[in-house]
Amino acid sequence: MAMEWSTLFLDPRASKDLNASRALIIVNQPFNTRLLKTLWAACEWRSCADGGANRLHDASSTAGGPDLRSSFLPDMVKGDLDSLREDVKLYYMSQNVPVIYDSDQDSTDLMKCVQALEEKERLTGKEFEIVILGGLSGRLDHTVHMLSYLHKLRKTRKRVYTVTDDNVGWVLDEGEHLIHINYDILGQTCGLLPVGINSTILTTTGLRWNLDNTESSFDGLVSTSNHLVPGQDVTIKTSKPIWWCAELRNH
Numbered sequence: 001m002a003m004e005w006s007t008l009f010l011d012p013r014a015s016k017d018l019n020a021s022r023a024l025i026i027v028n029q030p031f032n033t034r035l036l037k038t039l040w041a042a043c044e045w046r047s048c049a050d051g052g053a054n055r056l057h058d059a060s061s062t063a064g065g066p067d068l069r070s071s072f073l074p075d076m077v078k079g080d081l082d083s084l085r086e087d088v089k090l091y092y093m094s095q096n097v098p099v100i101y102d103s104d105q106d107s108t109d110l111m112k113c114v115q116a117l118e119e120k121e122r123l124t125g126k127e128f129e130i131v132i133l134g135g136l137s138g139r140l141d142h143t144v145h146m147l148s149y150l151h152k153l154r155k156t157r158k159r160v161y162t163v164t165d166d167n168v169g170w171v172l173d174e175g176e177h178l179i180h181i182n183y184d185i186l187g188q189t190c191g192l193l194p195v196g197i198n199s200t201i202l203t204t205t206g207l208r209w210n211l212d213n214t215e216s217s218f219d220g221l222v223s224t225s226n227h228l229v230p231g232q233d234v235t236i237k238t239s240k241p242i243w244w245c246a247e248l249r250n251h
Helices: 032-041 054-060 086-094 110-122 141-155
Strands: 004-007 022-025 047-048 076-077 097-103 129-133 160-163 166-171 175-180 184-192 201-205 214-216 223-227 234-238 244-246
Touching: 004 166, 004 201, 022 032, 022 110, 022 214, 032 054, 032 129, 047 244, 054 086, 076 110, 076 175, 086 234, 097 110, 110 141, 141 160, 141 244, 166 184, 234 244
Parallel strands: 004 175, 022 047, 022 129, 047 076, 076 097, 129 160
Antiparallel strands: 160 166, 166 244, 175 234, 184 223, 184 244, 201 214, 201 234
8 A cells, every 4th residue: 555645734725724743843944934834833743953943033033024933932942052042042941942952962953853752752642743844955964964864764753754945855665655746835846866775666657757667876867857747646666765855836
């Protein structure tokens, strides 16, 4: 049976009508306020990974606009706090948001937030899908960490997405997948990226340039700048884990 995927949480008209429980983790990369509002409404638990709190604070207190900070208070800020500005730390502490220092240098701030979520899951018996805001832009080492970490998380988490102003992406484990495409949200361009593997065999439908039992690797074919076919969902069969990504429409 195919694993089903949906980006309905990116549709502001549908974000409050979702069956799945979702957790939002904000990392230290820029994002627009519109995307923040949509993802915030689609998630019931929210955290900031260290400097991600700076981004949240600044995005919700945009110069010249209304101060929305009190409407966007995360459930926690966690990390080694080397990037957290003092004014941001003091603000969230004044709003009774836990600011948690974790000195473990063997885990990143993102990993520390995932660990906090997993502890919440153990206490509540509830399982969350994870939506990470940021992580696919900015510093190359941060991007590579995101690619690597989600590749590993596929072994223990059912669904983990990462979203930027331009893209949404996630790891497809080996097997068959059905991706429901919301064409109001996604643009035409997409890609299948053989990251973290030697090669994979891909078969697809719903793409302009479909693959039929085709090998994909960094030394060979990589399906970048492929296109979605309007009105069609996408099916993907892969022999090894791969990254799927799609562009977001610029509304």
